[in-house]
Amino acid sequence: MSHADRKLGDLHREAHSADQPPPFARSWGAAVARSSRPRRGIRQWVWAPAALLVAVLSIAGGLRIRSAQRQRDLAQEISFWAARDPLGFLLEMPGSELLQTVPTFDSKGEWQ
């Protein structure tokens, strides 16, 4: 055994010199009393699913907020470019609304 080992042994003995353990009967007796009480097992069963539920809800909420944010950004971008195009009207052709809509016919067979 080296000097350092002896010294560390002394240190540990000194650290434990005032341990004063409680009487065994007290610790054991208290444990016996606790063992006869009904256990609070239900609490453990409640915590695990509750924690899981919170985790799932927070992940779902996060994803939903993220997708809503993405849609808002996209809409903003589109409206931005639509607003910033001053010569956009030059690309419009006469009767372009006819090309973009589906014609319907009334009961007499006339085109509306």
Add this chain to the structure above:
Amino acid sequence: MKRVLARQISQEVTTLEGEIERLHPASYGWALACCRFRRQEAEDVLQSAYLKVLDGRARYDGRSSLRTWLFGVIRKTALDARRRRWLEGMGLLRWNHANGAVTPVVSLDEVGNHQRRSRILRALSELPRRQREVLDLVFYHGMTIAEAAEVMGVSLGAARVHYDRGKRRLGREFVAEDRG
């Protein structure tokens, strides 16, 4: 079936009780080391460990010595207690415990010894948990590093690393001071 199991556990406990009583002072010392030398915490942990033995949550299967097994139960109970306290968000209470435990009331002629002991306790408390545990098991409880590894539930190699690091760290503060 449950009744048979309960009777079996009760028989086991009856045979173990005497041995556990014999180990009680050492068990308390180990509980203190696991709880950074906080007395109240150590007492609670020891009581909870005994409760585990009594209700069969911890059963001795004879694969190791009774002391190694019991120390393992105490260590696990201390870890559970710490985790539970953390979950309950009792940071303030923990702080109070720490202050109350490291400065016990002493008589005036013990002040010199007390100061030195406080310094040792502080140095031990500041060690990382596994280093503190392995050093306590080896230097105070006289276990081999292999036995300490079994109590701590780590491999022998890991226990050796913690032992070396802890020894070096503690040695820097106390052994070097002696030589200087």
